[in-house]
Amino acid sequence: MRAYERVVEQIEEAIESGALSPGERLPSERELMVQLAVGRSTVREALRVLQARGLVRSRPGDPHGAEVLPFSPAALHKSMTTLARVEQLSLGELVQFRMVLDSAAILLAARLRTEEQLAEMNKAVEAMRAAAGTEPGAADTEAFGRADVAFHDAVVAASGNKLIQICTDVVRQIVLRQISARIDAADDRQALMRRSIQHHEEVIEAIRAGDGPLAARLSRRAMYDYYAPYVKESETSALRALLE
Amino acid sequence: MRAYERVVEQIEEAIESGALSPGERLPSERELMVQLAVGRSTVREALRVLQARGLVRSRPGDPHGAEVLPFSPAALHKSMTTLARVEQLSLGELVQFRMVLDSAAILLAARLRTEEQLAEMNKAVEAMRAAAGTEPGAADTEAFGRADVAFHDAVVAASGNKLIQICTDVVRQIVLRQISARIDAADDRQALMRRSIQHHEEVIEAIRAGDGPLAARLSRRAMYDYYAPYVKESETSALRALLE
């Protein structure tokens, strides 16, 4: 076993077990090199790996040593993005994945949501309405996107499943990176927004009524309508398989 | 921007764009250090990061330089495992995630499967039957597990969604690591196997008939029955929300 791997595992264990908490500091490189009886380059290679995994961050000149970071899905995001590139994941597959996870979150939310969470969802849709604007050309695309994210955050929070939350979040970002340019360029942006808002309102109503299967079906339909125009013709049938 | 980060990005870009294919070799460290005009340690730190991301592998003494690897979900697996530990993901959440993705894959498979893929599923269930054995105590737990994996592989292959395939695969391994000991220790292993086989047969029949929603519902029920005993009492209701 490599020396740097031993160092990685020791520090990783300390962090994941909770012996080291976010915000705490690692010893300096020179101290680690004494404590662990390895050379400085070995310590540095180990720190690079831990940094790549999103567990620590080190800055030049920081006298307190590397900082233990709170968990972030950055590493997950990175490996999924890599997956999407090297496996050439199609937009259709990504959207399909989102349709599945998002509708599951909504199904659960319809069952488990509190009144506060429902209010949160309503607030988000209200913000979407404000961003879409009333007069032609007054739409704030960016604010609309933020409100949309807030809505979905409220939903996955109500679903109670952090894994679903993180995965949908990661995949949403990957999807948006692929097509945000085309969405921005659409000349009927405002019409798209209005339709999207209406869809969201229907979903919320179903969640309020506690009808999970209906809410889930509506959400799949909404996502299909929104993203299908950007998906290859040959893949839309696989998406429609989720709609019935 | 750090020197090693530039090196990481350059090599990463070459790999993800396809300019470097799996099996091909990177220049040796000394050559990279000349080509990129950086020191040796910088090259090494970059290679460590790329290795942590599962993109390359280097061995001491290899005169051909680091090898570009085919994509593997190892990095994804690693970051999800980290996520499960530091976010303290419960078994309930993990099982719920599998219920959602697996049943979605089955729903799609019922629509899109070919005859060959259906035959593959039948073969896997046949292998499960063989592993469960006919006489008491003759069960081969490991072979049963392998056959079960083969079944789900055939299903996700038929679903046509590689992202679902990889995510279910990763989460299954995490779940099994958490409870395989308890499953092995169960004294009614063979009864569990027989019930599982029956569930699989029902799912296959629904897939054969093209009834996706039924197949999906059956698969959720099967997974619930199999894993619920290991899930905390307080979490089973969230699992049952997926059953209706």
Place this chain on the structure above:
DNA sequence: AAGAATTTGTTCGTATGTATG
């Protein structure tokens, strides 16, 4: 506000074990 002290970033030289041909 400015400088001292310490840390990380980076380079380089050296020694050692290992795989290839």
Place this chain on the structure above:
DNA sequence: GCATACATACGAACAAATTCT
């Protein structure tokens, strides 16, 4: 079996950055 080239690992040295006095 041997020579060669390689990765692994160590440590000294200097530059750049940050914090603290």
